[in-house]
Amino acid sequence: MTASAAFSTYEHCDDADPPNCTTCDSGHMWVTRENTGHCHKTGNGSASCTFTVNAGVMPQGDHEFKLHVKDCDGLSVDEFYTLQIDNTPSLTVGNVAASDGWIDPS
Numbered sequence: 001m002t003a004s005a006a007f008s009t010y011e012h013c014d015d016a017d018p019p020n021c022t023t024c025d026s027g028h029m030w031v032t033r034e035n036t037g038h039c040h041k042t043g044n045g046s047a048s049c050t051f052t053v054n055a056g057v058m059p060q061g062d063h064e065f066k067l068h069v070k071d072c073d074g075l076s077v078d079e080f081y082t083l084q085i086d087n088t089p090s091l092t093v094g095n096v097a098a099s100d101g102w103i104d105p106s
Contacts, residue, residue: 001081003039004048005029005069012073027071033063058085 009025028042031049039049063083070076 001031001038001053001065001083002048002050003029003031003067004046005043005067006046007043007071009045010073024072027069029067029069031065031067033065038065053083055083055085056087060085060087 005027007025007027009023011021012024013019013021026042026044027047028040029047029049030040031038031051038051038053041047041049061084063085065081065083067079067081068076069079
């Protein structure tokens with residue numbers, strides 16, 4: 001899976017007189033599932049991370065991943081992604097020929 005975040009550039013000023021101003025264009029992001037961290041990255045302007053999900057060992061059903069992003073001014077947002085695991089085997093039956101006799105089902 002790949003997750004990414006973009007941080008807007010803006011000026012942040014405190015309430016001092018004269019105000020102390022800084023440019024905010026950085027932040028950090030992290031991805032979790034069931035309270036387990038999968039990646040944590042920081043960056044200026046943007047951040048991204050890639051991690052592998054071993055779906056073969058995960059139980060069937062929906063698995064929710066949470067992406068949390070927070071910029072240098074403390075503004076944050078959460079996004080959620082659901083990965084559905086379905087390991088049910090598939091079955092395909094081809095052309096079945098006609099039979100002239102009785103088939104013993106045992």
